[in-house]
Amino acid sequence: MSLADNYIALREETGNEVKIIAVSKTKPVGMIRVLYDAGHLDFGENRVQEMVAKHEVLPPDIRWHLIGHLQTNKVKYIAPFVSVIQSVDSLKLLLEINKEAAKNHRVIDCLLQFHIATEETKFGLSLAEAEEILHDPLVKEMRNIRICGVMGMATFTDNESLISMEFRSLKSIFNTLKEEFFSDDPGFCEISMGMSGDYKLAIAAGSTIVRIGSLIFGER
Numbered sequence: 001m002s003l004a005d006n007y008i009a010l011r012e013e014t015g016n017e018v019k020i021i022a023v024s025k026t027k028p029v030g031m032i033r034v035l036y037d038a039g040h041l042d043f044g045e046n047r048v049q050e051m052v053a054k055h056e057v058l059p060p061d062i063r064w065h066l067i068g069h070l071q072t073n074k075v076k077y078i079a080p081f082v083s084v085i086q087s088v089d090s091l092k093l094l095l096e097i098n099k100e101a102a103k104n105h106r107v108i109d110c111l112l113q114f115h116i117a118t119e120e121t122k123f124g125l126s127l128a129e130a131e132e133i134l135h136d137p138l139v140k141e142m143r144n145i146r147i148c149g150v151m152g153m154a155t156f157t158d159n160e161s162l163i164s165m166e167f168r169s170l171k172s173i174f175n176t177l178k179e180e181f182f183s184d185d186p187g188f189c190e191i192s193m194g195m196s197g198d199y200k201l202a203i204a205a206g207s208t209i210v211r212i213g214s215l216i217f218g219e220r
């Protein structure tokens with residue numbers, strides 16, 4: 001199947017309830033163009049430099065999602081154009097995003113990234129750490145960010161019951177935060193979970209955003 005066919009098949013399978021982020025990391029801009037011409041606007045990158053370089057040569061209405069670990073000193077490079085930062089894992093980072101967004105007269109959507117996998121290597125917060133951040137009085141004063149939900153990655157494994165359990169734990173974290181901090185904020189509504197290998201399990205567990213790379217673009 002062609003790139004556009006892969007995308008259209010996935011679109012039909014996932015339906016209108018779930019947003020697809022096409023993860024284009026390491027893939028050339030020509031491939032992004034093909035999907036853009038097929039009507040897709042949401043693309044995910046995990047490196048700041050690569051996102052900036054692609055943004056510069058592609059149409060300005062593309063919505064760029066940063067899905068990789070972000071260092072505070074690099075926020076300034078993406079703040080002028082990034083649509084969603086899905087990998088927020090500290091108050092310090094949130095403050096920096098707010099500051100740089102303000103400089104650019106923008107509001108940047110953010111997701112809090114949680115560590116739900118059993119692997120040590122994956123970044124992200126615990127529920128207690130997120131609660132500590134959200135209790136900080138500074139958070140309410142930030143006018144240039146919007147906290148829209150949560151993001152997480154399951155363990156890289158064939159064990160489907162483990163993966164499902166991890167996705168359900170992210171859904172439960174979302175519910176807890178929604179109740180504690182965002183009960184009157186309809187904007188807090190996103191659960192970004194599911195990649196090429198596990199998106200079906202993620203959707204079954206309540207995902208609203210899947211981040212799909214290799215299934216659309218081919219192996220990296």
Ligand SMILES: *Cc1c(COP(=O)(O)O)cnc(C)c1O
Pocket residue numbers: 023025046067068153194195196197211212213214215
């Ligand atoms: C690379 C990446 C993806 C997409 O992975 P695929 O297995 O190619 O679909 C999704 N989320 C994050 C955070 C990634 O780094």
